[in-house]
Amino acid sequence: MEANQFAAIGVTFSISMFITLLSFMTGLNDLLDGLILNRTPHIRLYNEIKPNKDQPVNTTTAFKDHYNFIRSLKSGGSRQEIYNSAAVLQALKNDPRILGYAPKIFAPVFFNDGSISIAGVINGIEVEAESNYFHFNDYIIEGVAADLKKVSNSIILGKGLAVNLLADVGDIVQVTTSQGEQFPLKVVGVFQTGIQDFDKTQSYASIVSVQKILGKAGTYITDIQVKLKDVKTAPAVAVVYADLFQLDALDIQTANSQFETGSFIRTLISYAVGITLLIVAGFGIYNILNMMIFEKMDSIAILKATGFSGRDVKRIFLLIALSIGFFGGMIGLLAGLGLSALIDQIPFTTASLPTVKTYPIHYNPLFYVIGAAFSLITTYLAGWFPSRKASKIDPVIIIRGK
Amino acid sequence: MSEKILEAINIYKEFHDPVTVPVLQDISFSINKSEFVAVTGKSGCGKSTLLYILSTMDTDYKGALFIDNEPMKNKKEAQLAAIRNQKIGFVFQFHYLLNEFTVLQNVMLPGLKLNKYSAKEVEHRAMEKLTMLGIEKLALKNANRVSGGEKQRVAIARALINDPVIIMGDEPTGNLDKKNSEIVFDIFKQLALEFKQTLLIVTHDEGFAKKTNRIIEMEDGRIN
Ligand SMILES: Nc1ncnc2c1ncn2[C@@H]1O[C@H](COP(=O)(O)OP(=O)(O)O)[C@@H](O)[C@H]1O
Ligand SMILES: [Mg+2]
Numbered sequence: 239m240e241a242n243q244f245a246a247i248g249v250t251f252s253i254s255m256f257i258t259l260l261s262f263m264t265g266l267n268d269l270l271d272g273l274i275l276n277r278t279p280h281i282r283l284y285n286e287i288k289p290n291k292d293q294p295v296n297t298t299t300a301f302k303d304h305y306n307f308i309r310s311l312k313s314g315g316s317r318q319e320i321y322n323s324a325a326v327l328q329a330l331k332n333d334p335r336i337l338g339y340a341p342k343i344f345a346p347v348f349f350n351d352g353s354i355s356i357a358g359v360i361n362g363i364e365v366e367a368e369s370n371y372f373h374f375n376d377y378i379i380e381g382v383a384a385d386l387k388k389v390s391n392s393i394i395l396g397k398g399l400a401v402n403l404l405a406d407v408g409d410i411v412q413v414t415t416s417q418g419e420q421f422p423l424k425v426v427g428v429f430q431t432g433i434q435d436f437d438k439t440q441s442y443a444s445i446v447s448v449q450k451i452l453g454k455a456g457t458y459i460t461d462i463q464v465k466l467k468d469v470k471t472a473p474a475v476a477v478v479y480a481d482l483f484q485l486d487a488l489d490i491q492t493a494n495s496q497f498e499t500g501s502f503i504r505t506l507i508s509y510a511v512g513i514t515l516l517i518v519a520g521f522g523i524y525n526i527l528n529m530m531i532f533e534k535m536d537s538i539a540i541l542k543a544t545g546f547s548g549r550d551v552k553r554i555f556l557l558i559a560l561s562i563g564f565f566g567g568m569i570g571l572l573a574g575l576g577l578s579a580l581i582d583q584i585p586f587t588t589a590s591l592p593t594v595k596t597y598p599i600h601y602n603p604l605f606y607v608i609g610a611a612f613s614l615i616t617t618y619l620a621g622w623f624p625s626r627k628a629s630k631i632d633p634v635i636i637i638r639g640k
Numbered sequence: 641m642s643e644k645i646l647e648a649i650n651i652y653k654e655f656h657d658p659v660t661v662p663v664l665q666d667i668s669f670s671i672n673k674s675e676f677v678a679v680t681g682k683s684g685c686g687k688s689t690l691l692y693i694l695s696t697m698d699t700d701y702k703g704a705l706f707i708d709n710e711p712m713k714n715k716k717e718a719q720l721a722a723i724r725n726q727k728i729g730f731v732f733q734f735h736y737l738l739n740e741f742t743v744l745q746n747v748m749l750p751g752l753k754l755n756k757y758s759a760k761e762v763e764h765r766a767m768e769k770l771t772m773l774g775i776e777k778l779a780l781k782n783a784n785r786v787s788g789g790e791k792q793r794v795a796i797a798r799a800l801i802n803d804p805v806i807i808m809g810d811e812p813t814g815n816l817d818k819k820n821s822e823i824v825f826d827i828f829k830q831l832a833l834e835f836k837q838t839l840l841i842v843t844h845d846e847g848f849a850k851k852t853n854r855i856i857e858m859e860d861g862r863i864n
Contacts, residue, residue: 540736543697544750544798545725547718634692637732637810 241533242562245526249566249617250573252519253609256512257574260605262581263508265598267501274494276373277431279340279463280472282488283326283479285318318344323459326483335466335475340367342461343448349441350412350420351403358399358439360413362448362459371465374429374442376593381407381427386444393447394427398438413451421451432588513612519566520616527559527624531631538628539636552629559621560614567613571606642672644709645805645838646694651703653689663689664861667703671806674836676828678849681858687842690858691810694840695728696720708805725753729799731809736795737783743794744770744779751801762801769797773827789820796827800837807831809841813848825851 320326323341330339343362348355365386368374375383379397386392393413395405405411409425423443430437443451449458464479466472472489480487491498531538538551546554582599651667654660663686671677679687692698694705696712699720705712708727712720724730737746744766751762770776773793778786786794792812799807809828813821825848831837832853841852849855857864 536736537738537740540738541749542721543695543724543730543732543736545721545723545753545802547721549718550721550753634698637697637736638688638692 241526241530242558245523245562246566246569248519248522249563249613250570252512252515253567253570253613254573254577255515256609256612257571257605258577258581259512260508261574261578261599261601262597263504264600264602264605267504268600269594269598271501273432275490276376278490278494279372280466280469280490281464281476281479282493283320283462283464283483283485284344284460284488285320286486318460319454320459320462320485321483323457323462326462326479326485329479329482330462330464333475335468335471337465337467338367338371339462339464340364340371341445341459342368342463343445343452343454343458344460345448345452346416347451348414349399349403350414355414356399356402356439358441360393360448360451361440361442362445363442364445368442372463377429377431378427379430381425383427385426386442386447389424389426391421391423391447391450392426392443393423394429394442395425396437396440397428397430398434399441400425400428402438415451417453419451419453423447516612516616519613520620523559523562523617523620524624527555527621528627530558531555531624531628534628535631535636538631539633542631542633543637548629551631552625555625555628556618556621559617559625562621563613563617566617567610570613571609574609575606642674644670645673645675645707646671646840647704647706647709648694649704649706651690651693651701651705653686653693653698653701662861664693664701667861667863669856669863671838671840673805673838674832676832676839676853677841677856678852678854679840679842679856679858680844680846680849683844685858686861687844687858688810691808691840691842695730695808696724725750726802727805729796729802729804729807731792731795731799731807731812733811733814737791737798739782739784741783742779743775743781743783743786746783746794747798747801750798754802756802766797766801769800770794773797789816789823792816792820792824793827796824800831806838806840809839809843811843812841813843813845821845821848 327339327341330336341364343360345360345362347358347360349358363374363386365374365383369383378394381394383394386394393411395403395411400406403411405425407425407427410422411425413421413423415421429442445459446456449456452458464475466475469490473491476487476489479485541551541554542548578599578601581597584597585595586597587595647670649668651664652662653664654662667690679690681687689698693701696705696707696715697720699712707723710723712723715723737743738749741749744763747766747769748759748762751757751765752759757765767776767779770779773796775786775790775793775797778790778794783791783794795812796807807828813824816824828839828841829851832839839852841848843849
């Protein structure tokens with residue numbers, strides 16, 4: 239019976255490792271994806287500054303069938319602004335595929351600190367929309383996001399930028415626009431995304447403040463960030479809006495294709511390792527059952543002599559194998575859950591992930607279903623050959639051998 | 641005329657080890673109901689080999705075998721197992737109990753396989769057999785915690801559980817001391833006399849054989 243327990247422990251070990259590994263790896267995947275994807279819109283609508291498509295040379299029929307590379311109209315003629323933004327926002331609002339959206343103004347500025355000026359960007363945002371759909375709140379490490387709305391002419395600086403400007407919450411910073419206008423803004427908070435280059439150059443202000451700084455009307459926006467109900471539809475929806483409003487539309491799949499590949503590979507590795515563990519446990523069970531059949535020859539002979547058929551013997555050994563799988567697997571699932579929960583308690587702090595306090599664990603019932611199914615399947619397969627062997631044992635040879 | 645329980649007609653068996661040697665030749669005899677038969681002969685004359693054939697465990701032989709007037713030729717492994725379960729009780733020289741189980745469970749096992757009575761009834765019947773053999777006190781003991789003589793009595797109780805038409809034994813007293821041999825013999829005698837149980841016991845204990853109804857003597861694979 240000790241042999242059975244060893245086999246069961248093998249199953250328990252591999253199932254618990256399988257569960258823990260998958261929960262942890264998936265948790266890490268979610269975390270790494272979230273690091274970028276939380277802050278990334280599913281679709282970004284904007285106007286890229288590019289050469290005018292209608293160059294004068296195109297208007298003459300003489301060169302209609304030629305590739306025309308003479309460009310005399312400069313890019314300056316086109317605008318960064320999204321035309322009739324109100325109509326676009328209205329269309330987004332009525333679109334059932336869309337979960338939410340956040341308009342934005344992208345404004346390159348210089349931050350002045352005494353005689354030096356630091357190139358940076360002010361993002362004009364709608365605080366609620368930005369927080370609701372893009373986790374803006376999560377990244378604020380000092381102050382509160384809502385103050386952008388309450389305090390007029392206020393700004394939230396990136397951590398690196400605040401350090402470079404020697405600015406604390408409550409201080410005033412001077413910004414100069416690309417048109418040369420100077421503007422004082424009050425610091426109401428500091429954020430940190432963990433992406434150094436981003437935190438060194440970026441800052442946030444309310445849309446109204448940025449419109450004021452740039453001297454633009456109340457409808458002026460340069461970007462619309464869209465969050466969809468189903469992220470998979472992003473490329474299709476992007477095309478529709480690009481055509482409809484003559485905009486550039488960048489979907490998340492195109493912008494971050496490497497992330498999906500990364501997640502996929504990590505998940506694949508976890509499954510591969512987990513399943514390898516189970517197969518190894520399966521071989522363990524196979525060996526132990528083979529050994530057990532050797533030990534139990536006498537019992538098999540007596541069962542057959544007293545009227546149990548080969549099929550009965552096979553069934554008995556398969557049942558033993560399956561009960562090893564069942565009990566070993568059950569305990570393994572519980573141990574896996576326990577181990578995951580334990581890892582979930584281990585502190586894990588990193589500057590890049592301000593909301594993460596412990597190692598990430600993804601609890602997914604599917605892992606448990608797969609684990610349970612696999613423990614039964616592997617033990618069944620591992621038990622099949624030894625059981626067949628047991629069923630074929632000739633009782634005469636055993637009884638005569640004594 | 642009394643009822644035939646077992647009939648062997650021209651049983652022939654050979655081993656190839658590596659040359660072909662006939663071990664059993666021209667074995668023909670029959671056993672009637674409630675006969676107590678001993679098979680004797682020198683060691684190596686083929687007694688065990690014959691018993692394995694008669695008990696349906698060995699199917700590699702020529703000739704015909706009838707148990708309870710039913711021919712055993714051309715039966716499938718599972719059908720033969722069912723016949724052993726229902727009609728034949730075994731007692732071996734080495735007791736062959738399942739050490740994982742208690743005495744009571746060992747006795748019950750063939751009964752549970754037969755599935756004619758409920759588990760409760762099988763347990764009741766098993767207790768009756770143990771009581772009859774005077775070992776009811778051992779019922780709940782682990783099978784490997786009882787003495788050799790007691791084990792053999794447990795094996796007899798197990799052989800009786802399905803009320804078989806015949807009990808076969810291969811030197812059931814061969815491994816026991818005089819006192820225990822006598823106890824086992826007395827049990828067989830009692831079964832034959834009181835319960836009209838048919839018995840076929842292989843032995844090379846002359847004293848044992850003499851006390852039975854009939855002796856089949858074997859010599860070099862034949863019966864005299
Ligand atoms: N598997 C086997 N292969 C070859 N010869 C065997 C085998 N089993 C038994 N024998 C031979 O058959 C003869 C009869 O054996 P057995 O029936 O065990 O005799 P007994 O029970 O009367 O002592 C012996 O000579 C033995 O060596
Ligand atoms: Mg023998």
